[in-house]
Every structure is written in C-alpha cells, then in structure tokens.
Amino acid sequence: MKKILSGIACLLLLLTLGSVFLESIWVFDLIASGRLQYLVALAGLGLVAAISGARAAALILVTAALINGWFVAVYVLKTPPALVEGEQRISVTFHNVKQLVPDLAALRNFVETTETDVLAFTELRAGDAPAVRAAFTDFPHTAGEPGEYSIVLLSRLPLSTARVHRLDDDGPSGTTLEVRVCAEGDARCIALVALHPAPPFNPGYHTHRNIHVWATANLASRIAAEPSIDGRIAMIGDFNFTPWNVIYKETLVLSGLRDAMVQTWPHSTFHSRTAVAGLALDHIWVGEKTGLVQSHIGPKARSDHFAINAQLAIDFEPTR
Known part of the structure; x- marks a missing residue:
C-alpha cells in the first residue's frame, strides 16, 4: 500500500511540476486550469497517506499541494481595482x-x-x-x-x-x-x-x-x-x-x-x-x-x- 501511494504521489508531483514549467504543452495547460481541484485531491490523498503511515508519500503530496496552493493564494490575495474618482x-x-x-x-x-x-x-x-x-x-x-x-x-x-x-x-x-x-x-x-x-x-x-x-x-x-x-x-x-x-x-x-x-x-x-x-x-x-x-x-x-x-x-x- 505504501509503495502504491508513493508511486501515485510521485506521479502527481511530476504532473504539478509539468503544469508549472511545461504549460506550453497543452495537456499540462489543462491540468493547470484545474489547479484548484487538483489541490483538493492532493490534500485528500495526503491525508490518506498520513493515516496509512506512508510518510514519504504524504510529504510528496504536501509538496505538490503547496505548489498548487501558491497559485491559488496569489490570486485570492490580489486587491480588486480600487474605486477611482469620477462621476x-x-x-x-x-x-x-x-x-x-x-x-x-x-x-x-x-x-x-x-x-x-x-x-x-x-x-x-x-x-x-x-x-x-x-x-x-x-x-x-x-x-x-x-x-x-x-x-x-x-x-x-x-x-x-x-x-x-x-x-x-x-x-x-x-x-x-x-x-x-x-x-x-x-x-x-x-x-x-x-x-x-x-x-x-x-x-x-x-x-x-x-x-x-x-x-x-x-x-x-x-x-x-x-x-x-x-x-x-x-x-x-x-x-x-x-x-x-x-x-x-x-x-x-x-x-x-x-x-x-x-x-x-x-x-x-x-x-x-x-x-x-x-x-x-x-x-x-x-x-x-x-x-x-x-x-x-x-x-x-x-x-x-x-x-x-x-x-x-x-x-x-x-x-x-
């Protein structure tokens, strides 16, 4: 079970890195579009890995989640355009x-x-x-x-x-x-x-x-x-x-x-x-x-x- 989780975690981390550095390839661009869904899935799998005692897999999944979460956090922390003076x-x-x-x-x-x-x-x-x-x-x-x-x-x-x-x-x-x-x-x-x-x-x-x-x-x-x-x-x-x-x-x-x-x-x-x-x-x-x-x-x-x-x-x- 731990080996399976580690393999899945490595694949998901590679896909995450591809969505960041290889977005010129259309498949990775599609993955990036679903980054929020990907983040939720990674968090869920990370929890499963932690409960199962697969610490290496959990660490890899957390790393992938943090990378995806950074993109989401940068967006939600943006300040909306201010109200300008004008009638x-x-x-x-x-x-x-x-x-x-x-x-x-x-x-x-x-x-x-x-x-x-x-x-x-x-x-x-x-x-x-x-x-x-x-x-x-x-x-x-x-x-x-x-x-x-x-x-x-x-x-x-x-x-x-x-x-x-x-x-x-x-x-x-x-x-x-x-x-x-x-x-x-x-x-x-x-x-x-x-x-x-x-x-x-x-x-x-x-x-x-x-x-x-x-x-x-x-x-x-x-x-x-x-x-x-x-x-x-x-x-x-x-x-x-x-x-x-x-x-x-x-x-x-x-x-x-x-x-x-x-x-x-x-x-x-x-x-x-x-x-x-x-x-x-x-x-x-x-x-x-x-x-x-x-x-x-x-x-x-x-x-x-x-x-x-x-x-x-x-x-x-x-x-x-």
Missing part, C-alpha cells in the same frame, strides 16, 4: 450562451438588477440573434457578429467606433471586437475589447488560443495608451483559461490591466457556482482609470457558463 459609471455584462437560445427572462432580470449599459454575447447563433436583439430593444446600439468564437455587443450608450480585428492565421477563432462606448460624445469614451478564443483541447487549439489572447492583450495595451482613452478600458470575454494558468498572469501583465473579478475566495463562472466544481473561464479586466464598484456572477440562462458583470467607475480627469 461616470458604466455597467458591463458578458455571457457565453453556448449556442443555445438563452433564458431571456433570467438574463433580462440580471441586466436590470446590475443596471447594465453594455451587454456582450459569445457563441450566439445567427438564427438566435434577432430574438436576443428584440428582447433588449433598449440597447439600440449594436456591433460585432454572431458565431461560436465571435462577439455580439448591445449598448444603451452610443458607440463611436466598432472594429472587428482578425488574426492572420487559419485557426478556429481569431476575432476580437473593439468598441468605444461614449457618455458625452467622442471626448468621453471608454474602450471595450471582447474576445472568445478557442478552448485548448488539442495542440492546435492550444497554440491558437495563446496567439489570440496575446494579440488581444497587446491590442488592449496599445488602446489604453491612446491619449483619448488614457487607461479607460475594459477587456472582457471567455478567455478559456483560469487564474491558475501561467498565461493568465503573462497576458494580464502585458495588457497593463487589472482583474475586476478578483474576490476574497476562488470563484467559478463555468458549470458550477462552487469553485471546486467549476472553472473561472470568463473575465473582465480593466485599465488604470477604470475602477471597480462591484462585480457579480449571474444566471446560466440555459448555458453552462454564468453571466458576469462589473459595475465600473470611469475617471475622465486628464492625466497631470
């Missing part, structure tokens, strides 16, 4: 509808509760788009295009710019929607970039997801630096990675943005509200002059993803 508020909601007709009543209630100004969808089928637009006639301004890896955006506020950026490759996804949402004409705008890259279920999709997210993070960084935007930006979408993935930290740093969905405990936006039974795949990142009032996780509305919302405060004072 302008904007509420942004994003939902992956999973190519299903959404429960529009549930979604409508969430939109009203959060006082949503901008509503973005991904995996919205072309045939379902008219019904969604008809349910949100008070969002007259639209941008984007329906599709599995595309974004449709509805806004109560005027849009001064709407561009669909496309990657120059043959991957399954590759479109990023850029819009400028304006409060008082072009002089008072916040930029939004939205994307849904492919899930990393095989080597090709994994590579393509990384390229797509890196390109969008770089785009967000350039837009944030524009004098007319000056840090008033949000990057939203189903990024198909969790806060435990190495690419999360790398692209967050590249974009220069902050995670508006940071909470005091791990959260989930996919499959289950319980973090251990789900994954935090959907994100809202914000710029330097975009502060967080409050974030919300809403209904599934027939999808396997929960709608997410961030109520933001925008600083329109010029940088001194």
Whole structure:
C-alpha cells in the first residue's frame, strides 16, 4: 500500500511540476486550469497517506499541494481595482450562451438588477440573434457578429467606433471586437475589447488560443495608451483559461490591466457556482482609470457558463 501511494504521489508531483514549467504543452495547460481541484485531491490523498503511515508519500503530496496552493493564494490575495474618482459609471455584462437560445427572462432580470449599459454575447447563433436583439430593444446600439468564437455587443450608450480585428492565421477563432462606448460624445469614451478564443483541447487549439489572447492583450495595451482613452478600458470575454494558468498572469501583465473579478475566495463562472466544481473561464479586466464598484456572477440562462458583470467607475480627469 505504501509503495502504491508513493508511486501515485510521485506521479502527481511530476504532473504539478509539468503544469508549472511545461504549460506550453497543452495537456499540462489543462491540468493547470484545474489547479484548484487538483489541490483538493492532493490534500485528500495526503491525508490518506498520513493515516496509512506512508510518510514519504504524504510529504510528496504536501509538496505538490503547496505548489498548487501558491497559485491559488496569489490570486485570492490580489486587491480588486480600487474605486477611482469620477462621476461616470458604466455597467458591463458578458455571457457565453453556448449556442443555445438563452433564458431571456433570467438574463433580462440580471441586466436590470446590475443596471447594465453594455451587454456582450459569445457563441450566439445567427438564427438566435434577432430574438436576443428584440428582447433588449433598449440597447439600440449594436456591433460585432454572431458565431461560436465571435462577439455580439448591445449598448444603451452610443458607440463611436466598432472594429472587428482578425488574426492572420487559419485557426478556429481569431476575432476580437473593439468598441468605444461614449457618455458625452467622442471626448468621453471608454474602450471595450471582447474576445472568445478557442478552448485548448488539442495542440492546435492550444497554440491558437495563446496567439489570440496575446494579440488581444497587446491590442488592449496599445488602446489604453491612446491619449483619448488614457487607461479607460475594459477587456472582457471567455478567455478559456483560469487564474491558475501561467498565461493568465503573462497576458494580464502585458495588457497593463487589472482583474475586476478578483474576490476574497476562488470563484467559478463555468458549470458550477462552487469553485471546486467549476472553472473561472470568463473575465473582465480593466485599465488604470477604470475602477471597480462591484462585480457579480449571474444566471446560466440555459448555458453552462454564468453571466458576469462589473459595475465600473470611469475617471475622465486628464492625466497631470
């Protein structure tokens, strides 16, 4: 029994190390996505090993648990974006509808509760788009295009710019929607970039997801630096990675943005509200002059993803 536990412990430690140092390999990237679940499993097995008297196995399992736990702890100890000075508020909601007709009543209630100004969808089928637009006639301004890896955006506020950026490759996804949402004409705008890259279920999709997210993070960084935007930006979408993935930290740093969905405990936006039974795949990142009032996780509305919302405060004072 002790030899079996030691063998399992060594394998799990190797998989943990692979998820840290070999995340460029898609299998290890998937393992990293489930780091929280992995941590719970390691803790359970470590307890079994300790009770069984398999001290070596217990020590190895504790080591693997500490490595995974470090990633979780770094995230939950993050400070959410502070509330910036500024009177302008904007509420942004994003939902992956999973190519299903959404429960529009549930979604409508969430939109009203959060006082949503901008509503973005991904995996919205072309045939379902008219019904969604008809349910949100008070969002007259639209941008984007329906599709599995595309974004449709509805806004109560005027849009001064709407561009669909496309990657120059043959991957399954590759479109990023850029819009400028304006409060008082072009002089008072916040930029939004939205994307849904492919899930990393095989080597090709994994590579393509990384390229797509890196390109969008770089785009967000350039837009944030524009004098007319000056840090008033949000990057939203189903990024198909969790806060435990190495690419999360790398692209967050590249974009220069902050995670508006940071909470005091791990959260989930996919499959289950319980973090251990789900994954935090959907994100809202914000710029330097975009502060967080409050974030919300809403209904599934027939999808396997929960709608997410961030109520933001925008600083329109010029940088001194």
